[in-house]
Amino acid sequence: MHRHQNIRDNLISKYSSLVDDEKKFANFINLPLKQSFRVNTLKEEKEIVLDKLKEYDPKIKTTEWNDNAHISELDNLGSSLEHFVGHIYIQELTSMIPPLVVKDLMKNISIIDCCAAPGSKTTQMAAMMENKGHIIANDARHVRLKSLRGNLDRLGVTNTSVTLRDFKSFPNTKADLYFVDAPCSSEGTIRKKNSVARNWREKDYIRFNKLQKGLLGKACEMAPSGSTVVYSTCTFSPDENEKVVSDILNKHDMKMKKINIKNLKSEPGITKWNNETYNSEVEKCMRVWPHHNDTDAFFIARMEKC
Numbered sequence: 001m002h003r004h005q006n007i008r009d010n011l012i013s014k015y016s017s018l019v020d021d022e023k024k025f026a027n028f029i030n031l032p033l034k035q036s037f038r039v040n041t042l043k044e045e046k047e048i049v050l051d052k053l054k055e056y057d058p059k060i061k062t063t064e065w066n067d068n069a070h071i072s073e074l075d076n077l078g079s080s081l082e083h084f085v086g087h088i089y090i091q092e093l094t095s096m097i098p099p100l101v102v103k104d105l106m107k108n109i110s111i112i113d114c115c116a117a118p119g120s121k122t123t124q125m126a127a128m129m130e131n132k133g134h135i136i137a138n139d140a141r142h143v144r145l146k147s148l149r150g151n152l153d154r155l156g157v158t159n160t161s162v163t164l165r166d167f168k169s170f171p172n173t174k175a176d177l178y179f180v181d182a183p184c185s186s187e188g189t190i191r192k193k194n195s196v197a198r199n200w201r202e203k204d205y206i207r208f209n210k211l212q213k214g215l216l217g218k219a220c221e222m223a224p225s226g227s228t229v230v231y232s233t234c235t236f237s238p239d240e241n242e243k244v245v246s247d248i249l250n251k252h253d254m255k256m257k258k259i260n261i262k263n264l265k266s267e268p269g270i271t272k273w274n275n276e277t278y279n280s281e282v283e284k285c286m287r288v289w290p291h292h293n294d295t296d297a298f299f300i301a302r303m304e305k306c
């Protein structure tokens, strides 16, 4: 059997019990994703760029839940002049969600983007902030900083400093918003060609869970009272999602905030998995499944430090 089909089938059987419609879930996991992008409003107006792009693809569509999330029938917008000069950023639709759940905060604030490379969400937040305020974009991997710096440069981001550090040992720094877009098994990106390289084993989930708890715990530890912490992953795995948030809630003085995006279908966080029961507050997390909005899968939690 083809390796990728085997991974897909395993994900379907592993997670079907968590979804509202098993057949639809299985169907969508097997459908490829179209290319999506957003217009970089730091450099050009949205309508001007969309009009130009519609000369190559008249079928470009905008989603109902994000007026700057667009879907193309083409798969090579990354070679367009608009991409080259930083008028667009190719980004999965679900990857645009975490900054949207803190849209209300995006004024002149300070942000620490703890795991930032290659900068999809950093550049999105910088555009939402109109280059005001300040973002520290941190990543632990030197090789990935090159693409982060390249993207900041191409998109004309000027309110961001880049740091190279394992976030678990980041110096205590006060900010209004801590953004933990954690490394994960990436299972939810299975619809994208060549993503999810393998079938993960139990010990891999344990390793990810430990790393994620370390990163989120560090953000919660250094967050001053009243500041916001966002945790997100692109995986289905409750071990990397609700279990991480539940353990953090039990250990740190954090309050969950309910999140909602108009016209985006989502499900609450799950409270039971593998004979474990989580802190009931994790229901306030957001799960986006592939079959609900024809996207990848994503998990997002928004918390406030008490």
Ligand SMILES: C[S@@+](CC[C@H](N)C(=O)[O-])C[C@H]1O[C@@H](n2cnc3c(N)ncnc32)[C@H](O)[C@@H]1O
Residues within 6 Å of the ligand: 095, 114, 115, 116, 117, 118, 119, 120, 121, 122, 138, 139, 140, 141, 144, 165, 166, 167, 168, 181, 182, 183, 184, 215
């Ligand atoms: C899901 S990716 C981040 C994607 C990014 N937020 C974006 O939107 O483009 C996770 C990132 O975490 C980084 N990472 C892994 N371990 C880390 C650590 N201990 N401290 C900081 N960053 C880490 C990885 O190098 C990777 O770039």
